[in-house]
Amino acid sequence: MRVKKNFTPYTTGQKRCKKCDVYYSIPDSYCPCCGYQLRTKARNKTTTLHDEIRRKKEID
Numbered sequence: 001m002r003v004k005k006n007f008t009p010y011t012t013g014q015k016r017c018k019k020c021d022v023y024y025s026i027p028d029s030y031c032p033c034c035g036y037q038l039r040t041k042a043r044n045k046t047t048t049l050h051d052e053i054r055r056k057k058e059i060d
């Protein structure tokens with residue numbers, strides 16, 4: 001199944017709950033359903049250096 005490359009839920013500012021597999025367009029960083037931390041696309045202008053460092057630590 002083909003999906004348009006230019007569109008992902010992340011580009012619309014939505015956040016995804018991995019547990020519920022649902023996208024939210026809310027200002028909160030946590031899922032209102034289960035409380036799991038929502039994931040957003042990292043590479044944008046709102047990403048700070050601090051976030052980049054923290055992200056690398058998570059990978060390690």
Ligand SMILES: [Zn+2]
Nearest residue numbers: 017020031034
């Ligand atoms: Zn959830």
